[in-house]
Amino acid sequence: MITIKQPGVSTGEGKSRLSADIDVDGDVRKVWFEVDAEYGSYLCFERSDAFLIGLLYWAMLAKHDIVCEAPVSAELLFQIRTYLIPSLPQHSSVLYPSKITAAGDPAPLPNAGAVGTGISCGVDSFHALAAHADSPYPHLKLTHLALNNVGSHGAGEKGKQAFEEHRAHVKAFCREYGFKLVVSDSNFGDVFPQNFLVTHTYSSGFAIYALQKFWRYYFYASSGCDINGFSLTNSEYFSSSRYELLLLPVLSTSSLRIYSEGATLKRLEKLREVAEYEPAHRYLNVCGRFPSCCKCRKCKRTLLELYAIGSLEKFRGSFDVDYFYAHRDWYLIRFLSKYWQHDSYYVDMYPLLKDKITAKVWVLALFRCGIHAMLKNIKNRRLARAKKR
Numbered sequence: 001m002i003t004i005k006q007p008g009v010s011t012g013e014g015k016s017r018l019s020a021d022i023d024v025d026g027d028v029r030k031v032w033f034e035v036d037a038e039y040g041s042y043l044c045f046e047r048s049d050a051f052l053i054g055l056l057y058w059a060m061l062a063k064h065d066i067v068c069e070a071p072v073s074a075e076l077l078f079q080i081r082t083y084l085i086p087s088l089p090q091h092s093s094v095l096y097p098s099k100i101t102a103a104g105d106p107a108p109l110p111n112a113g114a115v116g117t118g119i120s121c122g123v124d125s126f127h128a129l130a131a132h133a134d135s136p137y138p139h140l141k142l143t144h145l146a147l148n149n150v151g152s153h154g155a156g157e158k159g160k161q162a163f164e165e166h167r168a169h170v171k172a173f174c175r176e177y178g179f180k181l182v183v184s185d186s187n188f189g190d191v192f193p194q195n196f197l198v199t200h201t202y203s204s205g206f207a208i209y210a211l212q213k214f215w216r217y218y219f220y221a222s223s224g225c226d227i228n229g230f231s232l233t234n235s236e237y238f239s240s241s242r243y244e245l246l247l248l249p250v251l252s253t254s255s256l257r258i259y260s261e262g263a264t265l266k267r268l269e270k271l272r273e274v275a276e277y278e279p280a281h282r283y284l285n286v287c288g289r290f291p292s293c294c295k296c297r298k299c300k301r302t303l304l305e306l307y308a309i310g311s312l313e314k315f316r317g318s319f320d321v322d323y324f325y326a327h328r329d330w331y332l333i334r335f336l337s338k339y340w341q342h343d344s345y346y347v348d349m350y351p352l353l354k355d356k357i358t359a360k361v362w363v364l365a366l367f368r369c370g371i372h373a374m375l376k377n378i379k380n381r382r383l384a385r386a387k388k389r
Contacts, residue, residue, distance in 0.1 A: 001025060002059055003067045004052060007045040016040025018210050020051050022191075024064070033186045033210040042112060042214035048072050048102060053251060054150075054206030056080065056098070057199045058192050060088065061236065063096035074104035075253040084250045091232040108255050109213050117219040117261065118204065119145035119170050119181070120152075121285045123302065124221035127270040128261045130277035132219055133179075140217055144180045145170075148207035151189030151196045153288070159189070165290050173283045182211070201240040205251050205258070212256050219261040220248060226266050268305060268348050275311035282317030294320050301345055304335050308352035329361050336365035 005021040016039065019032035031051065035043070044050060048068035053076075059066050081100060089095040117128040135141040147170050153162040167183060174181040184207055189196070196203065201220070208218050222241050231242045240247060244260045252258045262270055274280050286298040293299055303324050306312040312321055324331060335353060338346040 001067065002055060002064045004048045004055070004069060006069045007048065007051065009040065009043050009045045011037055011040055016043055018043040018045060018050070022051065022055065029191045031186070031188055031191050033184060033188070033207065035182065035184045035211070039182060039211065039214060042211050044109065044210060044212045046070065046109065047105065049076055049212060050206050050209035052100070052102070053202055053209055054188055055192065057202045058194055059098045060095045065099040066101070068100070068102035071103040071105035073253055074106040076251070077102060077104040079250040084247065087232060087246065088235055092235055094236055111216050111255055112214045113216045114143050114214050115140060115217045116144045116146050116182070116215055117142060118221060119147055119174070119179070121170060121173060121283050123267065123271055123274055123284070123286060124262060126274045126277060126280040126284060128219045128221045129279070130273055131261070144182050145174060146182045146184070146207070148204060149185045150203040150207050151194065152200065155190050155193060162288055166288065169283070169285060169290050173279070177279050184210070197239050198236060199240060201244055201247055208258065209256070215256055218256070218258045220244070220258050221261045222263045227264055266348060267345055268309065271305050272309055275306070275309065275314060281314050284315055284318040292319050294323055300331060300334055304331055304353070305349060308349045329358070329364070332357055332361045333365045333368055336361065337369050340369060
């Protein structure tokens with residue numbers, strides 16, 4: 001059983017903190033969410049909403065029911081109970097349909113009317129900026145950007161260092177282009193560690209609802225999964241972006257609407273638009289290292305994508321473009337190996353890159369994949385022999 005105690009707010013040293021004790025079968029853990037004091041009046045201590053959203057998937061995996069001492073917004077409670085909890089366990093062998101015991105409060109909370117989106121400086125977040133910074137819909141024009149530390153940066157000291165580096169990069173971008181930035185910190189990812197890829201929408205929902213008296217509309221940048229990729233099957237193994245077209249309407253109310261930003265577009269379509277958004281040219285970062293490493297999985301894929309659409313030169317301020325050209329065959333060998341594994345990102349790139357691949361690259365890629373297949377076969381045989389002993 002999980003009991004979410006009454007949340008409270010404290011202020012000191014220029015910061016305001018929303019916190020609640022979470023009792024998990026007698027093990028009490030304090031979860032907090034902190035912002036600059038100027039945003040302290042918008043922290044929502046009146047409801048359990050933020051903590052319920054953040055803990056929901058964790059509870060379903062751990063087979064816990066949830067009791068909320070503070071009320072839950074009535075619309076949110078209804079939608080979670082009626083649509084989300086019955087749906088996910090039907091398509092998973094490990095998820096439990098957690099029961100939520102809470103009072104539903106239908107009264108609207110005060111709201112500042114802010115319109116926001118997360119700013120990671122990645123492809124998805126820059127697409128959100130390009131699409132909505134000057135929205136033709138006045139009520140949906142971005143007023144603030146948000147950087148939330150709720151698990152994506154990792155745990156412990158390494159996670160703190162990664163967050164500080166990320167914050168410096170984002171602040172520099174916002175200063176240069178005049179965006180208002182809301183930075184939050186939290187121990188949520190440390191106290192309730194989860195696979196962030198699988199639960200990022202819930203963790204981000206925790207951050208959004210912690211400030212639900214501030215946000216009126218929020219564009220949540222979809223993680224490259226378009227509408228055709230919608231699926232609830234075995235959600236414990238895949239990104240929660242696969243079912244955000246269900247999840248985000250469930251997490252929206254008449255007071256706070258969360259949109260799945262870019263959900264109709266594939267990655268290359270987004271990147272084409274980002275390539276035309278000048279502020280991204282010097283600040284695009286996909287790997288969390290500053291400057292970009294150009295060697296990790298995300299950097300390699302993005303460099304290949306920019307090369308494929310003919311926009312790589314625009315991003316010399318974000319990547320070591322000369323390094324890419326000096327090692328282009330190495331990148332293309334990587335591309336072919338992923339394409340042959342039917343990775344959807346690389347399948348989409350193939351028509352744009354096939355004419356750039358030399359015979360030498362084809363041969364080296366075949367050799368590389370053959371070696372990998374042989375090593376994998378040897379490993380599997382050894383595991384099979386070990387099981388027989």
